[in-house]
Amino acid sequence: MGLKYLWVAAIWGLTGCAGLRTSPVLPVEVTQTIAKAELTQATFGLVAYPLHDRSRALRVNAELAMQPASSMKLVTTVVALDKLGPNARGRTDLLAAAPLLGDVLQGPIYLRGGGDTDLDWGALQMLLRELREQGVREIQGGLVVDRSLFRPARLDLGAPAFDEAPEFAYNVIPDALNLNGNLLSYRFTADAQTIKARVFPAWPGIALDVGALTLSDKACKDWDEDWLAPQVLDNDQVRRIALAGAFPRACVLSAELNLLDRQWLTAQAVRQIWQELGGAFGAGTDQEGATPAGARVLASHHGRPLAEVVRGMMKRSDNALTRLTYLRLGAASAAADEDTRPAAQRAVQEWFVSKGLDSAGLVLDNGSGLSRSERIKPAQLAALLEVAWSGRHAPELLTSLPLAGVDGTLSRRFKGSAAEGRARMKTGTLNDAVALAGYVYDAQQRPWVVVVMLNGPGSGAKGRPVLDALVDWVARQAD
Structure with missing residues (x-):
């Protein structure tokens, strides 16, 4: 040769x-x-x-x-x-099995995942907006999240961590709903002496505690070198996230992390968006489950072609x-x-x-x-x-x-x-x-x-x- x-x-x-x-x-x-x-x-x-x-x-x-x-x-x-x-696309559907009397849905709303790769917060808001503009105001039966396309529906539950950083995006184990990739954005701002942190979107019931997070002299690009896995404390309807480790001085960045249970986070997002759209939920509880046969599709979102x-x-x-x-x-x-x-x-x-x-x-x-x-x-x-x-x-x-x-x-x-x-x-x-x-x-x-x-x-x-x-x-x- x-x-x-x-x-x-x-x-x-x-x-x-x-x-x-x-x-x-x-x-x-x-x-x-x-x-x-x-x-x-x-x-x-x-x-x-x-x-x-x-x-x-x-x-x-x-x-x-x-x-x-x-x-x-x-x-x-x-x-x-x-x-x-x-051209294969995943899709997400909003469905109902109960009748609509006036502007009140007499049962739960079903959020059914279909392997949609693009169901982000904005897409969820548009799904719910479409439902609202069809005349639905109150949902009496709560939210049912249907992840049953895959079996088991929650492969993440009980799965051993691949490495010491299960909260980072590359480690996320998806499910059929895959809302926002099961990630939430954490925004960090540090000057020479203080650190501030917030989540975006600021869904209700999330509190960040930076008390144990110290400042370091690392470069901003190396922020994760001193990062320690946060602890998430469940206190009724509030999830308190205790951040730990060290964060660089004079650094501003966003990190997409998987820290909160996806079912809880989905319910928080749906209820907050529905409230912002002028809607209301009745006394029904939120849960995971299968959509009943015969439920009617009220709104859909399609992901990009494969x-x-x-x-x-x-x-x-x-x-x-x-x-x-x-x-x-x-x-x-x-x-x-x-x-x-x-x-x-x-x-x-x-x-x-x-x-x-x-x-x-x-x-x-x-x-x-x-x-x-x-x-x-x-x-x-x-x-x-x-x-x-x-x-x-x-x-x-x-x-x-x-x-x-x-x-x-x-x-x-x-x-x-x-x-x-x-x-x-x-x-x-x-x-x-x-x-x-x-x-x-x-x-x-x-x-x-x-x-x-x-x-x-x-x-x-x-x-x-x-x-x-x-x-x-x-x-x-x-x-």
Whole structure:
């Protein structure tokens, strides 16, 4: 191929055996970067080949099931586009089963979630406004939130935290309602001596306590380094949030956090908005439950088409959006008594089989890669990319992928390199896993499929230069 190569063997350890499973030929640039990174205990996986000539493939541990981190989002995206379709939309409905007598609804209002990716506070306000303008003033039966599209309806309840920061947006476990992504905005303002905090929107019943929050000299951009998980105290109808840790002086910022129970927060928002619209609730209580058969739809909100949603999933590597899409895939495939996540895994496995692809060793958990159990072989991910390249939804996939040196999670990578503007790839990073997977155009503008992963201690912190060296090498191929 016109460049020097170096034989590499037994420089990475694999559990239960010594060295690589094959003795691959790798570019000198890559092996030098590996040596510099001192990743002696890491496992390296690679498949790279030009789509016009698969015989030129580089393969290292191609058949080893590895932890893909967020590059697993490629699987969820490709399968969802194919099975749900690029125009698939989630929706949210307001429904009633009781009669309307004058301006009084004689029972509860049902808020039914349908995997809507865009139900924010403003969309909720417009739903309720539409109901108000239909002549409804008083709702006697309270609010019933229907999250039953997914089974179980509340996957977040009892779920172990992925890491020590379950309140941050990347860790949110979605449900079928997914109101405002189950997040609330916390606004912090600090000068040289004092800290102030408030929530937005200021739904009733929320109190912030900054008494234990001290000031630090950290840069504002590093505000979360001294952040400690807040304590939430339930006192009747008031949720008191005790903030802890330290916050930088002379810093003003907003953080989207998941601190309050989503059912309580939903009820607070609905009641406050309804009151602002001139409406009233009777004595009915708020609860979670299923919408009865025959209930009539009074107002609806539709999310964006899936083809638009996947841009956020991939460009920003949005875990919650990807998990929601994975659950929608499961809901569309589930049998009557089947839980949603197993149904989603089955749908993915069946898709692989339908395309003639190997599915052995493929393990999915939530479809986002934010998991310690998800596994895929580099060869499987490369085969998926090859199928997707010639598939009917290739344009939607390609435009969703981060472009090297330009946008998304690759906006700051590959600047000034041969790959800048010529690699469309999904990133993946966990503490012990790092990956890049997608398409790279070489110097003759010929597309390559490239999948490269590193697993093992220190991979997340040290492995990125190794992956970047390989991608840059592909981009410079001219023969």
